[in-house]
Amino acid sequence: MTTLPTSYMRTILGPRDPALEAVLRESLLERHMPTIQIDDNAGRVLQLLTTLRRPRRALEIGTLFGYSTVHIARGLPEDGRLTTLEIDPEAAALARRNLRAVGVEDRVDVVVGDALEHLATVPEASLGLVFIDGDKKSYPAYLKAVYPLLEPGGLVIADDAFAEGDFSAESEASADPEREARAIHTYNRAVCRSPRLFSAFIGTENGLLVSYKG
Template identity: 70%
Template sequence: MTDSMTSPPAHPTLPTDYIRAVLGPRDAVLDGVLRESLLQRSMPTIQIDDNAGRLLQLFTQLRKPARALEIGTLFGYSAIHIARGLPPGGRLTTIDNDPVAAELARANLVEAGVADRVDVVVGNATEYLATLTPASVGLIFIDADKKAYPAYLKACYPLLEDDGLLIADDAFAQGDFSAENDAGDDSRERAAIHAYNVAVSRAAKLFSAFVGTENGLMVSQRRVS
């Protein structure tokens, strides 16, 4: 008998197969959140993949931000991972312009036992970000309107503390984003993501790298000097 902890799976067809074989299935709470949100509430299946969620939790645990931000709540799947990684007393604010999604996210955060450290804000993200104190946020996760990624970068960069992390999902600009617009033409999304990637890669005050999740994360750290 083989053990997935000691022997690799035989000829996995996709990297995701190997990842799941080694890391094991998602926990029951996350499974329940997905079933309720996707099957019972028919939310769009555009949440982060499981390994990306684990990475968000890991980055949060390593950075230990007193304050974290998320742009794009959806039903709260990524917010749960970030909240799980927060240090004692740390708080996450997650922003979405859809009140229905925000209501479901609040319920899912309660189900996951992390609602006490998360504030769900309904409204325009760039307008909300403009009200925050500069250099006051230790970690920011962007996973919302892809066309607005350059605008989110402009709004988020001043908010980062020294050594703060800025993480963007769907960073592989060759992905399929047609489901996120009515026209079915994702050229604007692709162009905006590419512009974001180029900007953070060339910014003198950021150090950036791609992380190879299913859709790609771009992780940037604000340099101290």
């Protein structure tokens, strides 16, 4: 599978804006967070899709230190709001700090806890956009939980859709790369073969799979 070289995309897209550069420096160099955030092009794609879709309610599974969260928040309409779910309290606290530094904290709720438990409390057909970038083994379960929560015309976007990465830093110590890859493939097949979703891959560094609910 061939994608554009990261160096080429960085040259064409130009440098990161100072706010994003500061988020990465603070989170990766000073706080030593794992380097598993989305790549810059994927962030731009997320912001673009959010801008085009204009969801009043969006949800993210897997906040980490908030890099993808910033991009989604920047694409929201004036009355839009994003809920982002993170299992690690320390990562969530850093994400809140980063969101405040970038100036989007007023449109984001950072929720600490189990994603599936939170999803069970969300009203059906209330979300215009969902971004999935949490525990890879749970991708099929996330899809099952998220589908009824999407409004007609809503988007569900999954990161790491190429299932070729090392996900050990994103999971517990007993991470099983083969199991995680199988789970992602199960998710991919489910959304691509569903008659109720229209899906396409986007060639970011690790692959985004975007699905539209008709």
